[in-house]
Amino acid sequence: MASAKKRPGSKSPQIPKANHSPTKKHRPNPETPADILKQRESLAIFSVKEKLLAKIHAHNSCIIIGETASGKTTQLPQFLHEGGFSRQGTIVVTQPRRVAAVSVATRVAQEVGTELGQLVGYTVRFQDVTSPATKIKYMTDGMLLREALGDHLLKRYSVIVLDEAHERTIHTDVLFGVVKKAQRVRLKRQLPPLKVIVMSATMNVDKFSNYFNKAPVLYLEGRQYHVEVLHSMEPQTDYLFAALVTVFQIHKREPPKSDILVFLTGQEEIEAMVHTINDIAKGMPATCPRLIVHPLYASLPSQQQLRVFQPTPDGCRKVIVSTNIAETSITIRGVKFVVDTGMVKAKTFSAISGLDLLKVQRISKAQAWQRTGRAGRQSAGSTVHYSLIRISYRLYTQQEYRNFLDDTIPEIQRCNLASIVLQLLALGVKNPASFDFMDKPSGESMKCAFTELQLLQAVEGAGEAVCLTDLGRQMASFPLDPKLAKVIMASKDLGCAEEILSVVALLSVDSILFTPQQKIEDAQAIRRKFVSSEGDHITYLNIFRAFRGLPEHDKHKWCYENYVHYRNLNTACNIRQQLRDLCLRANIPLKSCGQDMTSVRKCLTKGLFLNAAELQREGTYITLGPVKHKATFHPSSSLFGCKPAYVLYSEIVQTTRCFLRTAFVIEPEWLYETAPNYFRQSKGANR
CATH class of the missing domain: 3.40.50.300 (P-loop containing nucleotide triphosphate hydrolases)
Incomplete structure (x- = not known):
């Protein structure tokens, strides 16, 4: 292919030609049990069913490499169930993403011929479609990790299948260490054994095999169609x-x-x-x-x-x-x-x-x-x-x-580790820095995470002596970023839990705003009625209140007309309900502050004080943390074009320059009330 830049007189890129095969019409989707069985038997994994089961019987851990469409995700759990592995516990299959867990569980239930939630079910964040009869369970890796907080040995399960392992999400990487330890301890205590199966289409097989104690690697032949x-x-x-x-x-x-x-x-x-x-x-x-x-x-x-x-x-x-x-x-x-x-x-x-x-x-x-x-x-x-x-x-x-890297850099090596350190401490890991990671994160990342948790008063001590505070234990019970968990805990004293739960739920989903490139001005004009001069968090709260106040049958149309996401707002409603239940267990009174948003902004400051920025003479902002960054409001912010003296932001992102995303206005004294020592040091560094 020639250079892609189109220049006067230059030729367009040419793609190689391919020979055509005769074309045939396709028939409708198969729906009968016979059609489903025929389709299953055509999958590459079906012909090696007995060999797979024999290997899994013989080894505690196995690595399975199966190319796309080999049938490993849908068929292996069924083979395991038919082979008797579900007699001593449930077979669980983890997925990095919610959509995959739901869609695959739905398909397998159809193949088995059972209602979803009976023999086959799924558990994802804020949704549990299982029953006591469930023997094959699909779930997100984050949900299994949260289950491990209450049951370190994962005693409910006889087989854990870690699927799409090559994606190396942060939760999957932590699960590697958690299930490996649970497997070892169960063997030592002579409890029912735990089988661990790691599956992927592509991965560094030697690294995975060595990590799981020289586990055998099983290969499944080909993709359904040659590409x-x-x-x-x-x-x-x-x-x-x-x-x-x-x-x-x-x-x-x-x-x-x-x-x-x-x-x-x-x-x-x-x-x-x-x-x-x-x-x-x-x-x-x-x-x-x-x-x-x-x-x-x-x-x-x-x-x-x-x-x-x-x-x-x-x-x-x-x-x-x-x-x-x-x-x-x-x-x-x-x-x-x-x-x-x-x-x-x-x-x-x-x-x-x-x-x-x-x-x-x-x-x-x-x-x-x-x-x-x-x-x-x-x-x-x-x-x-x-x-x-x-x-x-x-x-x-x-x-x-x-020249490409063989594998994507694991998320554990390129993200903020504060939430993972908090979870590991809650799991009983005495020194998270020594946790059995497949690829250890950098010392700087671990140090940064501990510093953040100390400032949030979630941990105390250092090194081997580090431990959770009472506040930290309560924060760990919320499936949230530690900063947002701290915000919820602070609402107890400021009497605004009802509003804070809504704001935190909105911050836990993808953006609720949908702004098509061709209709930016229209979308901004229509949403202007929700905009608050106090910032994005209050703007989002205004949208959420309007959405929740609508009859169910009007919500889809209203979202379309106002350029907001129905799905994300609906998900935020579900998240809010779960957070509300957790607040009741934590004895946090569910009070409302009405229309005065000062308490809400003060409460947000209790958790987000590390994300403070101050207006400079030239009109830009400078962050108040140990490392100073010049930044401006992102064009999508309701504060874009405004110049409040002090703001807090939920996120700062650097692309061509630094942008503050999702920001709100604060008073400077709130920072000193929340973390006086931190901001005295920060101001000293500024001077």
């Missing part, structure tokens, strides 16, 4: 232009219903690409299939996300332009072509600067193969295809690919 991988012939200087050209060259050559999945890095890129594709498609000849273009990213409203799963109409082609959410979390049937730009937007926490750095960077080799696998999944309905050709177009050269 041809084509690399760019030369480096691309503009991956967006290269992706656009590639989409239309595929579109001109390939028959209808051969859908395309394009990987980009974020909402702005995706919406711009969708708009451009639609504009160009209007001028295409009538002989070309009609293009149906869908964006896909985490903050997209759920009803719009669901459009990507709709069957492609006859004579049309679907193009999905997505972030890395489509790498592993979901399967979009009908995709035959993947356009991989090789880029991803990733957040990394710097313990030295205290900043979350959000930047576009190269993916890893493991991610590249995950993206390629998206073209190898089953077509909607059957193994009979409209087109047998499946290609992954990589918009980077083979040499560039060889």
